[in-house]
Every structure is written in structure tokens, then in C-alpha cells.
Amino acid sequence: MKNPIEGLHKEFENRIKLGIMSVLMVNDSMDFLDLKEILGVTDGNLASHINALEKKEMISVTKQFVGKKPNTSYSATTKGRTAFSEHLTALENLIKKT
Amino acid sequence: MRTAESDLKDIKELMERSSRFISLSGLSGVFAGVYALIGAGIAHFHFMPETSEYGRPDYTGSLDKLQDIVLIAGSVLVLSLATAIFFTTRNAKKKKQKIWDKRSQQMLWNLAIPLLAGGLFLLILLKQGTLYLIAPAMLIFYGLALINGSKYTFNDIRYLGYCQIALGLLATWFYGHSLLFWSVGFGILHIVYGAAMYWKYER
Numbered sequence: 469m470k471n472p473i474e475g476l477h478k479e480f481e482n483r484i485k486l487g488i489m490s491v492l493m494v495n496d497s498m499d500f501l502d503l504k505e506i507l508g509v510t511d512g513n514l515a516s517h518i519n520a521l522e523k524k525e526m527i528s529v530t531k532q533f534v535g536k537k538p539n540t541s542y543s544a545t546t547k548g549r550t551a552f553s554e555h556l557t558a559l560e561n562l563i564k565k566t
Numbered sequence: 567m568r569t570a571e572s573d574l575k576d577i578k579e580l581m582e583r584s585s586r587f588i589s590l591s592g593l594s595g596v597f598a599g600v601y602a603l604i605g606a607g608i609a610h611f612h613f614m615p616e617t618s619e620y621g622r623p624d625y626t627g628s629l630d631k632l633q634d635i636v637l638i639a640g641s642v643l644v645l646s647l648a649t650a651i652f653f654t655t656r657n658a659k660k661k662k663q664k665i666w667d668k669r670s671q672q673m674l675w676n677l678a679i680p681l682l683a684g685g686l687f688l689l690i691l692l693k694q695g696t697l698y699l700i701a702p703a704m705l706i707f708y709g710l711a712l713i714n715g716s717k718y719t720f721n722d723i724r725y726l727g728y729c730q731i732a733l734g735l736l737a738t739w740f741y742g743h744s745l746l747f748w749s750v751g752f753g754i755l756h757i758v759y760g761a762a763m764y765w766k767y768e769r
Contacts, residue, residue, distance in 0.1 A: 486573060490580040498584070502668065506584045556577070562570040 475558030477551050479524050484509055484517045489552045492527060492544040499541040518542065526551060587669040587719045589658035592768060594650035595760020598642075601649075603753035605642040606745055609635055632692070642752075657768060669718065677715035680707050701744035705734030705751045720767070726759045 480486045487507045491498060498506075504514050521527045526548035530541050544552070582588060612634060658665045684707025691699050709730030716724035730751050737747035 483568075483576075486577065487580055490577040491584040494581045494585040505664075506580065556574070559570040559574050563574070 475554040477555045480555050497541045497543040499539055587673040589654055589661050589663045590719050591653035591657040592760040592764030593653040595756045597649040598646035599753045599756030601642045601645045605638045606749040609638055673715050673718035676718055677711045680711040680714055698741045701748040702734045702737040705730050705737055729755055
């Protein structure tokens with residue numbers, strides 16, 4: 469059998485990054501305020517983790533105007549979805565092993 | 567300490583909370599069921615004097631009593647909705663979920679599509695005097711609404727939806743007893759399901 473640790477992605481080790489990905493896996497897209505509320509984190513904290521995930525191409529950012537207000541929303545990329553699924557499988561394998 | 571177990575639990579919880587409206591209160595189901603039974607009881611005795619020759623109430627003919635029935639059904643609906651809003655708001659506060667956000671809107675809209683179609687269908691039936699199909703149609707459209715809405719709240723209500731559709735079809739087949747099937751669907755099933763949901767998620 470493959471080493472179960474193999475599927476674990478370092479990118480998702482952080483709690484907030486894990487949270488962002490979890491939410492974006494089941495929602496097509498979500499804006500900053502909504503994410504912040506669900507995860508219960510501060511603006512700065514959320515922004516820095518979002519930036520890191522965006523840099524790794526795990527999530528994509530869409531900026532648009534809703535009426536006159538700028539609105540930024542986030543979605544998981546295909547790469548992000550695949551990576552997160554692998555991460556989940558690895559976590560499950562870890563549990564099965566112990 | 568963080569473990570794979572706690573991570574998975576957090577992930578699952580976040581996925582649920584971010585995509586579904588989980589504050590829907592089971593108590594609103596229980597009360598809706600009680601109102602429905604009372605309403606059905608009143609309707610039943612209202613029709614009783616016109617027992618047909620087969621010895622069962624005749625639900626098909628009496629257009630003059632129609633207004634009363636619409637009034638009873640309307641009261642049951644309004645009372646049920648008001649109670650649902652009350653208990654669900656209370657529950658949302660407890661669960662720290664917003665009552666009016668993307669999730670509740672998604673749930674309501676998805677419930678509303680089959681319900682609006684059903685409502686228009688009922689109005690047409692009323693207009694044409696096809697009264698014996700009203701109770702079955704209510705059950706079927708309500709069942710479809712529950713199945714459609716279940717993606718955005720507790721998945722459990724999907725099974726309530728299947729039951730309502732089955733009852734609706736039975737009520738169409740045995741349309742002389744449609745009020746009985748209606749009472750089982752909107753009354754008894756609501757009480758049983760509401761109590762089960764309360765037991766499972768709100769205790």
C-alpha cells in the first residue's frame with residue numbers, strides 16, 4: 469500500500485486554509501465577507517491565507533461590481549479541488565491505519 | 567491537539583454550515599402537523615352532513631362550502647409559516663447562524679419553485695371545480711418542494727418528500743379518502759418528522 473502521508477498537502481496544513489478550501493469545495497463561489505463570517509477570522513488573517521492559496525493556484529479570484537460596490541469572490545480551481553480531495557483521502561487513510 | 571479525526575470533523579462541519587441552512591427547527595414541523603390535523607378535523611365535520619350514498623363524506627360536490635375550506639386551509643398555512651419563522655429564528659440564534667443569508671435564501675427559493683407551481687395548479691383546479699384533485703395535488707407538489715429544498719437544508723427532509731409524493735399518488739387513486747391521506751401527510755408525518763428532527767439536531 470502507498471504511504472498514507474503521501475497524499476497530505478502542506479498547503480492545507482494551516483487551519484484557516486483548510487477551512488477556506490472546505491467551504492469552497494461545496495460552494496461554487498463565495499465572497500470575502502461571507503467567508504470571514506463562516507470561518508470567524510479577522511480580515512488580515514483571512515486575506516493573507518487567501519493570497520497564499522491563490523499563489524499556489526488552489527483558488528481563483530473574481531473581481532466584479534455589484535451595483536456600484538466592488539465585490540471579490542473566490543472559487544476553488546480544478547487543481548485545488550484535486551489536491552484537496554487527495555488531502556481528504558490521506559486524512560481518512562490515516563484514521564483507518566490507527 | 568489537532569488530529570486527522572478533528573480535521574475531518576471540522577471540514578465536514580464547515581461544509582455543512584457553509585452550504586446548508588441548518589437552523590430549520592423541527593418544532594415548526596410538529597406545530598404545522600397539529601394545525602393541519604385541527605384544520606382537517608374542522609373540514610371533515612363541515613362536510614359530514616353531505617355523506618354520499620356510499621356512506622363516506624362527499625368531498626367532491628359542495629362548491630358553496632368551498633370558501634370555508636379555503637379559509638381553513640389558508641389559516642393552517644399562515645399559522646404554520648408564522649410558527650416556523652418563530653422557532654427557526656430562535657434556533658438560528660442558538661446556532662449562531664443568520665436567518666436571512668445566502669443559505670436560507672437558497673433553501674427558500676428551492677422550496678418555492680415547486681410550491682408556486684403547485685399553488686397556481688391548485689388555483690386552476692379550484693377555478694375549474696376539479697376539487698377532488700386538490701388534496702392529492704397539495705401532497706405531490708409539497709413532496710417535490712421538500713426534495714428540491716433538501717439540498718440546501720437537512721438532507722433528511724428528502725425522505726419526508728418521498729413519503730408525501732407517495733401519499734399524494736395514493737390520494738389520487740382513492741380520491742374519496744383524500745382528506746384522510748392529506749391528514750396523514752400534512753398532520754401525522756409532520757409531527758413524526760418534526761419530533762425526529764428536533765431529537766436529532768436540537769436537543
